[in-house]
Amino acid sequence: MLVLALDTATPAVTAALHDGDRVLAESTTVDARRHGELLAPAIEHVLRECDASLRDVTAIVAGSGPGPYTGLRVGLMTASALAGTVGVHAYGVCTLDAIAYASGRGEPFLVATDARRKEVFWARYGDARTRLDGPRVDRPHDLPGELPVIGAGARMYAETIGPGRVADPEYPSAGALAALAAEHLAALTPERAAELARVPEGRIDSVEQARELAVLGPARPIYLRRPDAQIPGAPKKVTA
Amino acid sequence: MNMRDEPIVLGIETSCDETGVGLVRGHTLLANTIASSMEEHARFGGVVPEVASRAHLEAMAPTVESALAKAGLRFSDVDAVAVTAGPGLAGALLVGVAAAKAYALGLGVPLYGVNHLAAHVAVDQLEHGPLPKPSIALLVSGGHSSLLLVPDVAHDVISLGSTVDDAAGEAFDKVARVLGLPFPGGPHIDRSATSGSGTAIAFPRGKYDDGTLDFSFSGLKTAVARWVEARAAAGETVPVADVAASFQEAVVDVLTRKALQACRRYDVKDLLIGGGVAANSRLRALAQERCDAAGVRLRVPRPGLCTDNGAMVAALGSELVAAGIRPSALDIPADSSLPITAIHV
Numbered sequence: 001m002l003v004l005a006l007d008t009a010t011p012a013v014t015a016a017l018h019d020g021d022r023v024l025a026e027s028t029t030v031d032a033r034r035h036g037e038l039l040a041p042a043i044e045h046v047l048r049e050c051d052a053s054l055r056d057v058t059a060i061v062a063g064s065g066p067g068p069y070t071g072l073r074v075g076l077m078t079a080s081a082l083a084g085t086v087g088v089h090a091y092g093v094c095t096l097d098a099i100a101y102a103s104g105r106g107e108p109f110l111v112a113t114d115a116r117r118k119e120v121f122w123a124r125y126g127d128a129r130t131r132l133d134g135p136r137v138d139r140p141h142d143l144p145g146e147l148p149v150i151g152a153g154a155r156m157y158a159e160t161i162g163p164g165r166v167a168d169p170e171y172p173s174a175g176a177l178a179a180l181a182a183e184h185l186a187a188l189t190p191e192r193a194a195e196l197a198r199v200p201e202g203r204i205d206s207v208e209q210a211r212e213l214a215v216l217g218p219a220r221p222i223y224l225r226r227p228d229a230q231i232p233g234a235p236k237k238v239t240a
Numbered sequence: 241m242n243m244r245d246e247p248i249v250l251g252i253e254t255s256c257d258e259t260g261v262g263l264v265r266g267h268t269l270l271a272n273t274i275a276s277s278m279e280e281h282a283r284f285g286g287v288v289p290e291v292a293s294r295a296h297l298e299a300m301a302p303t304v305e306s307a308l309a310k311a312g313l314r315f316s317d318v319d320a321v322a323v324t325a326g327p328g329l330a331g332a333l334l335v336g337v338a339a340a341k342a343y344a345l346g347l348g349v350p351l352y353g354v355n356h357l358a359a360h361v362a363v364d365q366l367e368h369g370p371l372p373k374p375s376i377a378l379l380v381s382g383g384h385s386s387l388l389l390v391p392d393v394a395h396d397v398i399s400l401g402s403t404v405d406d407a408a409g410e411a412f413d414k415v416a417r418v419l420g421l422p423f424p425g426g427p428h429i430d431r432s433a434t435s436g437s438g439t440a441i442a443f444p445r446g447k448y449d450d451g452t453l454d455f456s457f458s459g460l461k462t463a464v465a466r467w468v469e470a471r472a473a474a475g476e477t478v479p480v481a482d483v484a485a486s487f488q489e490a491v492v493d494v495l496t497r498k499a500l501q502a503c504r505r506y507d508v509k510d511l512l513i514g515g516g517v518a519a520n521s522r523l524r525a526l527a528q529e530r531c532d533a534a535g536v537r538l539r540v541p542r543p544g545l546c547t548d549n550g551a552m553v554a555a556l557g558s559e560l561v562a563a564g565i566r567p568s569a570l571d572i573p574a575d576s577s578l579p580i581t582a583i584h585v
């Protein structure tokens with residue numbers, strides 16, 4: 001097994017290779033404005049670092065968000081186009097699940113990332129592998145109380161949620177994303193894995209849809225919001 | 241590289257609402273497949289960038305696969321990938337650029353990030369053969385209105401003028417709304433105008449005699465709205481066909497006048513018209529009439545190659561490969577305001 005994983009759903013642009021046992025190479029650059037420029041070179045970099053070719057890759061996994069849309073799409077588009085040329089399946093893993101997994105926590109906690117517009121994308125976990133609620137999008141002061149909060153959203157709104165609750169990690173790591181995906185892929189028959197990768201019609205743009213997500217699913221974006229667009233009324237008059 | 245005389249180029253275009261994928265070999269068109277999100281935008285009365293970006297992500301891989309199937313090719317037959325790097329909607333461009341980089345990386349072939357406007361020029365070669373050097377190009381659509389001097393589409397394209405406010409196609413959309421016609425306005429105004437008179441109402445022609453090769457359509461659009469509102473306020477019915485025809489006449493009069501002025505000024509005998517508005521029947525007719533009178537040869541690609549499409553990007557990519565131009569790096573940005581001086585990035 002050789003899993004290529006990438007995530008562009010947060011300011012971190014990250015790529016990694018995982019052989020089913022361990023992370024072979026990983027690249028992480030934090031730059032919220034340059035996902036489109038940084039990702040392809042990062043993939044080249046991790047491949048070169050372990051002397052691997054894309055032909056050796058058996059599955060491609062992208063963080064499916066939720067996350068600011070422009071960056072998010074770069075990772076998912078890259079994964080699905082690469083998968084097409086290599087002839088393997090592309091999968092999506094909820095970015096918040098990958099952050100949770102990387103924390104290694106055994107007790108309940110929240111993951112929160114920046115959703116812009118003074119909101120956070122968040123989910124509640126029982127432990128590092130178990131999502132209990134979410135992903136959702138809300139104002140930081142609406143997060144459930146008490147539990148520790150990991151992810152960049154915790155740091156950004158430390159004053160609102162209480163500085164004592166802020167914990168690491170801040171960003172997702174593609175290494176953790178790859179490890180999580182590898183763990184799930186190893187437990188699946190090839191037929192079931194292929195079924196999971198098949199992209200159903202439509203997008204995940206509501207919390208209701210998002211709640212049904214399996215950890216490993218099709219490489220499609222979790223938006224949680226519908227596009228902002230107003231249906232116009234009558235044309236504005238130009239004469240007063 | 242395959243053992244053929246000319247390489248096969250995959251072209252990807254996502255600057256606005258069309259997910260365009262084209263395949264060409266030299267000047268031969270192999271496939272031109274388009275997925276449009278226009279229906280999703282229609283109820284908003286214009287292209288919504290976020291809606292377009294979402295649609296590009298969903299449509300890209302299936303559109304590439306259907307283009308390959310249509311051409312009877314496999315991924316391994318592709319020798320180079322070209323993509324619109326700008327100008328256009330930033331978020332929409334980014335999806336295409338990410339896809340193109342991944343295709344180039346996955347196939348191990350060179351990437352060419354290209355200029356959307358230059359691609360509108362290059363595409364005509366798929367239909368009418370090599371472009372005379374130099375040519376003048378008039379590119380008119382909902383997103384751009386430009387006059388270009390094209391000494392050599394792979395090396396040298398010079399901007400002579402462009403709109404200082406609205407694009408021509410944008411004016412069509414806005415006037416269509418005022419007249420209660422659906423979005424996109426171009427085809428509806430064209431159709432309505434056939435039963436009206438282009439000389440019924442004397443609408444203003446912006447920058448008509450200003451000596452520049454620039455355009456302005458904002459004043460015209462406002463004048464049409466005022467005229468229609470005055471009629472409505474007086475309780476009179478609005479003669480939609482006459483308004484459409486007179487508005488359209490004003491637009492195409494200015495466009496063709498400036499295009500012929502450019503030909504004269506630079507002593508060029510070949511005029512190319514491209515972009516979505518090139519589908520307008522009155523623009524084609526008046527351009528032909530004025531070109532004939534001036535001894536200028538007119539080239540207009542068929543409508544499917546005039547509107548935004550992937551074949552135009554592949555056509556320009558093919559031109560760049562043939563010219564021996566170095567490929568783009570995998571870290572090129574999508575540039576929403578890419579100047580025409582950058583034919584490739």
Ligand SMILES: [Zn+2]
Binds near residue numbers: 383547
């Ligand atoms: Zn265009």
